[in-house]
Amino acid sequence: MSDAAIAEMSFEQAMAELEQVVGQLERGDVALEASITLYDRGAKLRAHCEAKLKEAEEKVAAITLDGDGNPAGTKPLDAG
Template identity: 75%
Template sequence: MTEVDQMSFEDAIKELETVVGQLERGDVALDQSIALYERGAALKARCEAKLKEAEEKVARITLGENGHPTGTAPLDG
């Protein structure tokens, strides 16, 4: 099983969907349900971190005095 902190957003979200599906079906033993829940929580945190990372890379458009775009600047943190 891949370490969560090494997963791409796409891989983490795909596995998270699988985990949620297994938990929703309710056909797993209690111990396995707990392990799945813990894995799901870690996957959710990874997805949130990757989204925040992507958000920080987004550039905002800067405007000149005449209101026309002049370039881009990093998103204010």
């Protein structure tokens, strides 16, 4: 898969592939050049997962609750 494909992945897809990459690297049965390529892809997958999590956290933080604790809508992310 290309780097462009990583940008299109859902969090779950990227996490599943990252787990596969880590498993391959931990087994140590990959040639050095392939290990470097896998490590690079793993770093990109990790960054993508972190970005997806941050995006989700920002969306959750933007949800306002009414007096009963029920979602009352959202507020702009920059409303502080």
